[in-house]
Amino acid sequence: xxxxxxxxxxxxxxxxxxxxxxxxxxxxxxxxxxxxxxxxxxxxxxxxxxxxxxxxxxxxxxxxxxxxxxxxxxxxxxxxxxxxxxxxxxxxxxxxxxxxxxxxxxxxxxxxxxxxxxxxxxxxxxxxxxxxxxxxxxxxxxxxxxxxxxxxxxxxxxxxxxxxxxxxxxxxxxxxxxxxxxxxxxxxxxxxxxxxxxxxxx
Numbered sequence: 324x325x326x327x328x329x330x331x332x333x334x335x336x337x338x339x340x341x342x343x344x345x346x347x348x349x350x351x352x353x354x355x356x357x358x359x360x361x362x363x364x365x366x367x368x369x370x371x372x373x374x375x376x377x378x379x380x381x382x383x384x385x386x387x388x389x390x391x392x393x394x395x396x397x398x399x400x401x402x403x404x405x406x407x408x409x410x411x412x413x414x415x416x417x418x419x420x421x422x423x424x425x426x427x428x429x430x431x432x433x434x435x436x437x438x439x440x441x442x443x444x445x446x447x448x449x450x451x452x453x454x455x456x457x458x459x460x461x462x463x464x465x466x467x468x469x470x471x472x473x474x475x476x477x478x479x480x481x482x483x484x485x486x487x488x489x490x491x492x493x494x495x496x497x498x499x500x501x502x503x504x505x506x507x508x509x510x511x512x513x514x515x516x517x518x519x520x521x522x523x524x525x
Contacts, residue, residue, distance in 0.1 A: 338491050351508070366423070390402065
């Protein structure tokens, strides 16, 4: 039965006008990261993506900023301490990010690509799975590819890039789940940057 549901994916949530504010999240975040981190923007984005699973936006950003700052200031003891407190899969991906290597994991890799400006691929997390009635825990590579293709096709029908459409659906399903205080990535970034001595890019 699970296999049959995955073959006939259906979007169970319908966005309204307020959800469309999320469409340009990725592009706006990319502009901010490039302005804030310059040539290090890709490294920071990879760190952010590597630590994103199972974390809320603010917690994810705070952790990524801590790792990046320890890395740039060459505080190896602090960096090792932070990595030691992460889940193994996260710490391995953070190390890959710091080494300039490609991240592992379908969701993590695509999230990084989206934040770097590639809007053709789709970040699929538990909320997107929920929107389409799919079990996130059972999302294998073939199922990920199937759902990604469906989202890419649906995006064409509303004249959006796949990542823009995904951001729209993500906000919608979160809002309908009772998370009414969700803000764009950029709003969270603007509030946390000063804590780490970073200026908010204009």
